[in-house]
Amino acid sequence: MTTMTDKSSPRVRIISHPDVRRSLMVQKAYSEGMRALVLYTASIQDAIAMGRADGMAEDELKSLDALNDLLLPIVKGYGSEKSWVLLGTESLQTFGGSGFTMDWPLEQYVRDAKIDTLYEGTTAIQGLDFFFRKIVKDQGKAIGKISSEMSAFATSGGLLAEEKQAFGKALQEVGTMISTLVGHAMASQEKVTELYKIGLNTSRLLMAVGDVVIAWLLLRQAEIAMGRLDGKDKEFYAGKVAAAKYFVAHVLPHITADRKILEAEDGSLMDLAEASF
Numbered sequence: 001m002t003t004m005t006d007k008s009s010p011r012v013r014i015i016s017h018p019d020v021r022r023s024l025m026v027q028k029a030y031s032e033g034m035r036a037l038v039l040y041t042a043s044i045q046d047a048i049a050m051g052r053a054d055g056m057a058e059d060e061l062k063s064l065d066a067l068n069d070l071l072l073p074i075v076k077g078y079g080s081e082k083s084w085v086l087l088g089t090e091s092l093q094t095f096g097g098s099g100f101t102m103d104w105p106l107e108q109y110v111r112d113a114k115i116d117t118l119y120e121g122t123t124a125i126q127g128l129d130f131f132f133r134k135i136v137k138d139q140g141k142a143i144g145k146i147s148s149e150m151s152a153f154a155t156s157g158g159l160l161a162e163e164k165q166a167f168g169k170a171l172q173e174v175g176t177m178i179s180t181l182v183g184h185a186m187a188s189q190e191k192v193t194e195l196y197k198i199g200l201n202t203s204r205l206l207m208a209v210g211d212v213v214i215a216w217l218l219l220r221q222a223e224i225a226m227g228r229l230d231g232k233d234k235e236f237y238a239g240k241v242a243a244a245k246y247f248v249a250h251v252l253p254h255i256t257a258d259r260k261i262l263e264a265e266d267g268s269l270m271d272l273a274e275a276s277f
């Protein structure tokens with residue numbers, strides 16, 4: 001880019017272009033974050049299996065089960081949506097026109113990834129399940145448990161204190177989104193149409209919670225990587241720190257906009273005549 005007006009400048013690989021780097025980092029941060037989310041959820045399932053085998057107290061097992069249940073719509077709903085969107089808008093795009101052809105596997109990944117947003121309950125259904133069953137019916141216990149853990153991490157300082165602070169803000173925004181929707185749920189006992197304000201925002205909430213959980217897991221990895229920036233595989237660890245910082249700076253600020261949109265919801269979309277669509 002710095003020599004773009006010089007006709008004699010040599011050709012460069014596409015990784016030299018800022019927008020390609022942006023796209024690669026978006027893909028890296030989300031895919032590493034989502035992989036971490038799947039493994040974190042699997043670790044909860046392992047803890048349940050080991051707890052059962054070791055005679056863990058029933059209330060502790062129940063609490064782990066509820067956490068696993070809470071995480072499942074995030075893994076399925078958030079994971080499949082982000083994978084499908086990113087494969088199409090970023091990964092295939094990185095290949096340019098050849099990404100559209102069958103010379104590369106990308107076009108098939110895009111088609112294959114789409115089904116994950118549909119079967120076993122579409123994303124909208126995952127969003128409804130997440131709010132009504134995994135939060136309201138659970139009386140907020142599982143979301144409260146994981147939020148306290150994330151909140152303690154956000155205030156734990158250290159070398160990534162600034163990023164953790166930004167993460168803590170996003171966590172608070174998500175907390176506000178949840179309490180606003182819980183308020184609508186309570187109000188719906190008096191006025192049933194208040195439920196629409198929830199239904200219009202459950203997918204938004206699911207995606208925002210997914211982003212916050214991913215940011216937490218990326219920052220946890222980055223914290224470990226910070227201590228290994230000088231040794232063997234230093235580029236690998238630098239990539240971990242860069243991905244976490246990128247996600248915090250470029251994704252989390254959108255959650256404030258989501259919170260504002262959700263709070264401003266008046267439900268009027270439900271009054272619009274079908275013919276107007």
Ligand SMILES: Cc1cc2nc3c(=O)[nH]c(=O)nc-3n(C[C@H](O)[C@H](O)[C@H](O)COP(=O)(O)OP(=O)(O)OC[C@H]3O[C@@H](n4cnc5c(N)ncnc54)[C@H](O)[C@@H]3O)c2cc1C
Binds near residue numbers: 125
């Ligand atoms: C390749 C493939 C394999 C499959 N394999 C199996 C299988 O092995 N076993 C099996 O049982 N099923 C299987 N299915 C079915 C699959 O589970 C359903 O397609 C899926 O659950 C979506 O249901 P639907 O197609 O009836 O869509 P619909 O329920 O009609 O949904 C249409 C749209 O409306 C939205 N929507 C519907 N209800 C609501 C609501 N209450 N609130 C908000 N939005 C809503 C949906 O999100 C979606 O966007 C398969 C489907 C495919 C495509």
